[in-house]
Amino acid sequence: MGTALITGASSxxxxxxxxxxxxxxxxxxxxxxxxxxLNSVAERIRAVAGVGVEVLPADLARRDQVDRVADRLGQxxxxxxxLVNDAGFGGSAGFFELPLAESxxxxxxxxxxxxxxxxxxxxxxxxxxxxxxxxxxxVAAYMASGTYAAAKAWVLAFTESLxxxxxxxxxxxxxxxxxxxxxxxHERAQLDYGHYPDVAWLDPATVVTQALADVRRGIVVxxxxxxxxxxxxxxxxxxxxxxxALSGPSGx
Ligand SMILES: NC(=O)c1ccc[n+]([C@@H]2O[C@H](COP(=O)([O-])OP(=O)(O)OC[C@H]3O[C@@H](n4cnc5c(N)ncnc54)[C@H](OP(=O)(O)O)[C@@H]3O)[C@@H](O)[C@H]2O)c1
Numbered sequence: 001m002g003t004a005l006i007t008g009a010s011s012x013x014x015x016x017x018x019x020x021x022x023x024x025x026x027x028x029x030x031x032x033x034x035x036x037x038l039n040s041v042a043e044r045i046r047a048v049a050g051v052g053v054e055v056l057p058a059d060l061a062r063r064d065q066v067d068r069v070a071d072r073l074g075q076x077x078x079x080x081x082x083l084v085n086d087a088g089f090g091g092s093a094g095f096f097e098l099p100l101a102e103s104x105x106x107x108x109x110x111x112x113x114x115x116x117x118x119x120x121x122x123x124x125x126x127x128x129x130x131x132x133x134x135x136x137x138x139v140a141a142y143m144a145s146g147t148y149a150a151a152k153a154w155v156l157a158f159t160e161s162l163x164x165x166x167x168x169x170x171x172x173x174x175x176x177x178x179x180x181x182x183x184x185x186h187e188r189a190q191l192d193y194g195h196y197p198d199v200a201w202l203d204p205a206t207v208v209t210q211a212l213a214d215v216r217r218g219i220v221v222x223x224x225x226x227x228x229x230x231x232x233x234x235x236x237x238x239x240x241x242x243x244x245a246l247s248g249p250s251g252x
Contacts, residue, residue: 003052005029005073005080007060007117008087010037012183013136016204017084020212022049029054029080031069032087060087060113061105069113070120079128082215083121085114085135085155090148090189103147110151118162122171129170134215135159137175139228142235144247152177156221163220172218176211178202179228202228 004021008014010032018028022045030038035057042053056072058065073080088110091098118133125131137155140148159175166173181202186193207224214222223232235243 002079002081003027003029004082004084005031005056005069005121006084006086007031007058007069007113008136010034010041012185013178013181013204013207014084014086015041016208017086017212018045019049020205020208021082022051022053024212025051026082027052027054029056029072031056031058031060033057033059061108063108063112063116066113066116070116073117073120074124076124076127079124080121081125081131083117083131083133085117085133087113088136088151088185090185090191091146092190092192095146106147106151110148111154114155115158118158118173122162122166122173125171126166126169131171132215132218133159133162133166133171133173134211135162135173135175137177139177139179139223139232139235141177142232142243144240144244149247160220172215172220174211174215174219175221176207176214177221177223177228177232178207178211179223179225179231181207199227 004026006014006017009018009030018030018041022028028051030042030053032038038055038057042055046053056069058069060066073083114135121133135155138152141152141156143149156175159173162173179202180196180200181204183204202225210224211222223229
């Protein structure tokens, strides 16, 4: 695939995508806000994997900065063959406990940026007749738990639509629905999930290995691990009143 552009590449799943794609001989464009951290990741990957690594710091809540990333995706002289829309964050407060601006920021990063970057990448890839777009959703997409779940449900529905729009073009779209994964996500969101048993947790390597295998096969909806695959199937088929009851009265 040549070059992969990964948002949220400074930590967690995005960082794991960067390492696995570098190991598979992709050059990389790394996007996140923390420039210092991105530079240190880039230095280590160049030294260990010997691939080319560009650093493109951007706050994806800001439209002007999303546009800079979109411009990079549109550069025909330096084509990007794989876009991974991974950047995202959660929160521990309920919808009405949170300043509305925080919910808007969540949509800016996890919905608007995903849409703008998919559009830019899709256009450039269709012109070349090949490429792949991988959007990170979540099993939370099936739940009724706040703006985060709603944003992830949008990513799932959008990516399925994208795969239809791209059909026959040589470009594929994959939505990845991880379950609980050990990254910085929960600490950053001040979510105390310490009571969840070990069996509920996935490691980033497992999630990304399956996600990339599914991207390579052109699978549209990828739910890493057998246990979350089964849970996802159940969540898709149980009545919505049960999902609402399980999601809790606070809408968290
Ligand atoms: N961990 C889980 O249990 C889990 C489960 C399902 C889905 N997911 C999804 O997986 C994706 C990756 O999360 P993670 O678990 O790897 O969490 P993480 O370790 O906290 O990584 C989140 C990444 O997103 C970047 N990011 C956050 N806000 C940004 C912004 N405004 N602009 C640009 N980059 C931003 C962060 O970088 P900077 O801080 O440097 O900007 C970081 O690189 C997210 O979309 C998340 O919703 C996670």
